[in-house]
Every structure is written in structure tokens, then in C-alpha cells.
Amino acid sequence: MKIFNTLSKSKQEFVPLEENKVKMYVCGPTVYNFIHIGNARPMIVFDTVRRYFEYKGYDVNFVSNFTDVDDKIIKKAIEEGVTSDEVSKRFIAECKKDMEGMNIKPATKHPLATEEIDGMVEMIKTLIDQGFAYEKNGTVYYRTRKFEEYGKLSHKNLDDLRSGERSLLVTGEDEKEDALDFVLWKPKKEGEPFWVSPWSEGRPGWHIECSVMSKKYLGEQIDIHAGGEDLVFPHHENEIAQSEAANGKEFSRYWMHNAFLNIDNHKMSKSLGNFRTVREISEQYDLQVLRFFMLSAHYRSPLNFSADLMEASKSGLERIVNAADNLKFLMGNAKSDCMTEAEKELFAKTEEFVQGFERAMEDDFNTADAVAAVFELVKYTNTNTNQESSKEYLQMLLERLVKLTDVLGLIVNKEEDILDEEIEKLIEERQAARKAKDFKRADAIRDELLEKGIILKDTREGVQWKRA
Numbered sequence: 053m054k055i056f057n058t059l060s061k062s063k064q065e066f067v068p069l070e071e072n073k074v075k076m077y078v079c080g081p082t083v084y085n086f087i088h089i090g091n092a093r094p095m096i097v098f099d100t101v102r103r104y105f106e107y108k109g110y111d112v113n114f115v116s117n118f119t120d121v122d123d124k125i126i127k128k129a130i131e132e133g134v135t136s137d138e139v140s141k142r143f144i145a146e147c148k149k150d151m152e153g154m155n156i157k158p159a160t161k162h163p164l165a166t167e168e169i170d171g172m173v174e175m176i177k178t179l180i181d182q183g184f185a186y187e188k189n190g191t192v193y194y195r196t197r198k199f200e201e202y203g204k205l206s207h208k209n210l211d212d213l214r215s216g217e218r219s220l221l222v223t224g225e226d227e228k229e230d231a232l233d234f235v236l237w238k239p240k241k242e243g244e245p246f247w248v249s250p251w252s253e254g255r256p257g258w259h260i261e262c263s264v265m266s267k268k269y270l271g272e273q274i275d276i277h278a279g280g281e282d283l284v285f286p287h288h289e290n291e292i293a294q295s296e297a298a299n300g301k302e303f304s305r306y307w308m309h310n311a312f313l314n315i316d317n318h319k320m321s322k323s324l325g326n327f328r329t330v331r332e333i334s335e336q337y338d339l340q341v342l343r344f345f346m347l348s349a350h351y352r353s354p355l356n357f358s359a360d361l362m363e364a365s366k367s368g369l370e371r372i373v374n375a376a377d378n379l380k381f382l383m384g385n386a387k388s389d390c391m392t393e394a395e396k397e398l399f400a401k402t403e404e405f406v407q408g409f410e411r412a413m414e415d416d417f418n419t420a421d422a423v424a425a426v427f428e429l430v431k432y433t434n435t436n437t438n439q440e441s442s443k444e445y446l447q448m449l450l451e452r453l454v455k456l457t458d459v460l461g462l463i464v465n466k467e468e469d470i471l472d473e474e475i476e477k478l479i480e481e482r483q484a485a486r487k488a489k490d491f492k493r494a495d496a497i498r499d500e501l502l503e504k505g506i507i508l509k510d511t512r513e514g515v516q517w518k519r520a
């Protein structure tokens with residue numbers, strides 16, 4: 053399996069630290085609003101990476117944080133007159149709803165920055181003891197000049213960066229030793245949430261959060277650290293500087309970054325007012341369509357969000373779902389159970405599509421080509437099945453299709469929560485309860501059905517029902 057590593061700027065063979073195990077950390081969102089579709093891209097991409105590792109038999113420890121203390125959260129809390137804790141809790145819950153809609157597996161662990169402050173204070177202490185950090189008036193800074201490999205991830209010219217930021221140092225307005233030094237701990241301002249530390253009552257800088265949470269839940273060394281390409285510098289560069297200085301070993305073996313998402317060929321920005329939240333998209337489309345759209349391009353290619361492309365994704369996804377539905381329909385009416393010799397041969401030929409799928413995924417998770425392999429399987433399935441097909445053959449084709457689409461997180465074989473016969477049975481039971489004037493039981497049955505998305509309507513002709 054080959055992964056493009058931002059560190060080496062090349063595709064490298066994946067070799068796990070521990071056999072059959074993957075330790076993976078993905079930087080999560082700052083929770084001060086509904087997530088937008090730019091946040092959704094890394095979520096979908098790296099969930100798919102995780103799913104492929106699991107498909108290959110790896111045991112994946114997948115950690116993704118929520119940044120729940122931040123200037124933006126504090127600002128929102130002040131605007132609304134509530135605590136920042138209230139804001140972050142609310143949007144973590146909303147984010148999890150969106151993730152469920154996009155069929156993103158919950159992480160093995162979703163740490164919250166505010167619950168890990170002790171570890172951050174510890175790591176900052178270590179960095180100070182080792183000379184990698186210094187305190188000025190209650191603020192602690194990382195001493196970037198001391199970390200010789202600073203810049204190795206972003207491949208930036210540090211001198212250019214330094215000269216760009218030098219002006220403040222020259223005028224003495226900045227207390228930092230170097231223009232690139234960054235904050236590890238900062239004192240509170242009036243009314244801000246704070247924690248006690250040896251340096252001041254305050255809160256951690258953003259970068260130290262991830263170094264600490266990754267260490268606590270995955271250990272000092274991990275296989276993959278991932279996020280959007282906007283995080284390469286300074287966030288991930290700074291995480292490397294902190295973790296490698298504090299732990300004395302290489303932090304992550306592979307660094308993966310997804311490219312930007314544009315909207316109608318423009319960058320998403322506040323000034324253009326073109327931010328689209330996942331929630332807004334969900335009012336128009338099943339979020340499975342958004343997922344399919346995101347995977348229709350390679351994760352390192354910029355992706356353009358537009359109504360046309362969403363419509364194309366919708367019909368693409370429908371083609372796959374229809375093929376699965378068709379197989380299920382044929383299975384329900386199949387006249388024979390066991391595969392014939394001819395069917396065995398036909399089925400064996402589908403191995404080719406599985407191989408095509410895997411080849412694509414092994415090549416730095418080329419989901420665009422993997423989707424193409426699924427379409428080939430769909431086409432083959434449609435042309436090589438009919439009313440004469442055996443149940444076993446149809447079943448095996450369906451399983452093969454589901455197995456591949458599941459790696460992409462696409463649900464093509466939605467199990468109905470409740471079958472028609474069960475609904476009819478419960479309706480009869482409700483009628484009987486009403487007749488016996490047991491209205492409590494009758495209402496309980498109606499609620500039970502409603503929970504499963506079944507709406508009852510009492511008419512003069514009897515009870516009618518429909519799926520919501």
C-alpha cells in the first residue's frame with residue numbers, strides 16, 4: 053500500500069509500527085458552529101482511509117479531537133450570553149449528527165482539549181526544562197530555533213518566513229525571541245475560561261493540544277497524522293516540533309493532507325459569504341450523496357463543489373443503489389437456490405473488479421478509480437443476472453458489491469428497520485387494544501411504529517400506514 057507522505061513529498065510503501073495495527077490521528081474541528089463542507093472533506097476522506105485499513109484486516113486505533121476552547125468559541129459565547137462550554141457541547145452534538153449522516157464511524161476516541169489540560173501543562177514543563185520553551189510575562193513560547201528540523205514538514209524557507217514577521221520584533225512590540233516562536237500557553241483575558249498553571253491562569257495554545265492528545269491515546273509514535281492541507285503550516289509543523297522535542301523520537305511516520313474544497317470555483321470565505329454547512333446540504337440531499345461527491349475525486353486534488361456535480365453524484369449513487377435493489381428483488385423471486393457451474397464462472401470474473409478496486413485504493417487511496425471499479429461491477433451485475441439466476445449467485449454478487457461500497461462508507465443495502473408483515477401485525481394488535489379500551493397500549497404501539505418511521509392514519513375505511 054502506498055501513501056503520499058507530506059514529509060518526503062513522495063509516495064511511500066506503508067509499513068506499520070506494529071504488525072497489523074494502525075495508529076492514526078486526525079485533527080478535528082473547532083466547535084463554534086455547524087461544520088461546513090470544507091470540514092467534511094477530511095472527515096470523509098480519512099474515514100475512508102480507516103475503512104480500507106480495516107478491510108485489509110488492520111486493527112485501527114483512530115483518534116480525532118474536538119477543539120473546545122478557542123477564541124472563536126469564546127466570541128460566540130459572549131455574543132449569545134452563554135458559557136463557552138455550552139457552545140462547544142452544543143456544536144459537538146451537532147457535529148456528531150452530521151457525521152452520522154455522512155456515515156463516518158465514531159473515532160476510537162474523541163478527546164476534548166478541555167479535558168486534557170493536565171497533560172498539556174506537563175508537556176510544556178518538559179519543553180521548558182529541555183530549553184525548547186521559555187516564559188515571558190505569563191505566556192510560554194516554543195523556541196523554534198532550538199528545534200533543528202523546524203520546517204521539515206512544510207518544506208518552507210524559514211528565513212523568508214522570519215523576515216516576513218520580523219517587523220514586530222524590531223520595534224520591540226513582541227516579546228518573542230524569534231518571529232516564528234509560537235504560543236504554548238497564554239494568560240486569560242477578563243471573562244475567559246482559564247486553568248491554573250505554573251506560569252499564569254490561562255489556557256493552552258492550539259498546537260499543544262494535538263501533541264498531547266495524540267500522545268495520551270496513541271503513544272509517543274504513531275503511524276499516520278492527518279488533516280486538511282491548510283494545517284501543514286503552522287499547525288502540524290508545530291506539533292512535530294513539540295512532540296519530537298518532548299518525546300525524543302519521530303512523531304508520526306506518515307503525514308497525509310487533503311486538498312482544498314472550492315465552491316463554484318471560488319475559495320470558501322467569510323467575505324464571499326459562500327460557506328455551506330453540512331446541515332444545509334442535508335436539507336437538499338441525502339448526505340450519502342455528499343460523501344459520494346467527496347470520494348469522486350482523489351483526496352489530494354482540489355475539489356469543486358457545485359450543484360451540477362452534486363446532481364451527477366446523486367445519479368451515480370443511485371445507479372449503485374438500484375443495482376443492489378435489483379439483486380434483492382431477483383433474490384426474492386429466485387426459483388433456484390444453488391449456483392450453477394455457469395454462474396460460478398460468471399461470479400469468478402467479478403474478482404477482476406475487486407482487484408481493480410484494491411489496486412486503486414493501494415495507490416494512495418485513489419477513491420476516484422475505486423468508484424470506477426464499483427461501477428464496472430454494477431454494470432457487470434446488471435448484465436449478468438436475470439429471473440433465472442439462482443439465489444446463491446445473486447446473494448454473492450450483492451455481498452461483493454456491499455463489501456466494496458462499505459469501504460467507501462456508502463450504504464447501498466439499507467436494511468428496512470421493520471418489515472411490512474410486522475407493521476400489519478402491530479396495527480392489528482393496536483386495533484384489538486382499542487376495542488378492549490386499552491388506549492395506553494394502543495398509543496404505545498402507535499409511538500413504537502412512529503419511532504420506526506411508520507405513520508398511521510385512521511380513516512373510515514380502516515387504518516392506513518406509510519413510511520415517513
Ligand SMILES: [Zn+2]
Nearest residue numbers: 079080262287
Ligand atoms: Zn491538530
